[in-house]
Amino acid sequence: MGKQMTEMLKGTLEGIVLALLAEQPAYGYEITTRLRAHGFTDTAEGTIYALLVRIEQKNLVDIEKVPSEKGPPRKVYTLNAQGRQELEEFWKTWDFLAQRIAQLQQTHTDNKSNTQSKEN
Template identity: 70%
Template sequence: MSRQMTEMLKGTLEGIVLASLAQAPGYGYEITARLREKGLTEIAEGTVYALLVRMDQRGLVASEKRPSEKGPPRKVYSLSDAGAEYLDEFWKTWNFLAERLDELRGGEA
C-alpha cells in the first residue's frame, strides 16, 4: 500500500468502521474481515481493535460481551446514537470533499 493510501485511510478509518457497524454489529476480527472483503486489505486487526476501544470511550459505539463457540466471550460493537450522528456528519463531510476534489480534477460532481 502506498504511503498516500495509508495516510488517507488513517484520516477516514473511524468513519469506515462506523459505516461497517451501521450495516451490522461485529467484533474486531469480523469488522476487519468485512473491510478486507471491500478491498481494504491492508487494514490491520490491531488498528481496528485500538480504534474500537477509543470509539467506545467516546460513546460512538456500544459494546457487549457475547458467548463465542470458539473460546472466550467476544466483545461485540454496535453503533450508538452518538455514533450514528457522527457517521452522518462524516458522510456530509465526505460528500463535500469528494465534490470539491472532483471539481479540481475537472470532472462533474
C-alpha cells in the first residue's frame, strides 16, 4: 500500500472498525480478519489493537471477556449507543467529504479534457 493510501486510511480506520462492530461484535484478531476480507489487506494487527484501546477509552464500545481455548480470555467488543452515534457522525462526515471530492474530481477531469481538446 502506498504512503498516500496509508495516510488516508489512518484518518478513516476508526470509522471502518466501528462499522464492522455495528455489523457484529468481535475480538481484535477477528476484526483484523474481517478488515482483510473487505480488502484492507495491509492493516497490521498492532494498528488495530492500538485503535481498540482508543475506542475503549472513548467509551464507544462495551467489552465482554470471553474464555479462549488458547491463552487468556478474549475481549469481545460490542458497539454501544455512544459508538453508534459516533458511527453515524462518521457516515455523515464521509458523505460530505465524498461529495466534495467527487465534485473536485469531476472539475479536474473536465479541465483536463478541455485542455487536451485545445491542444489538438
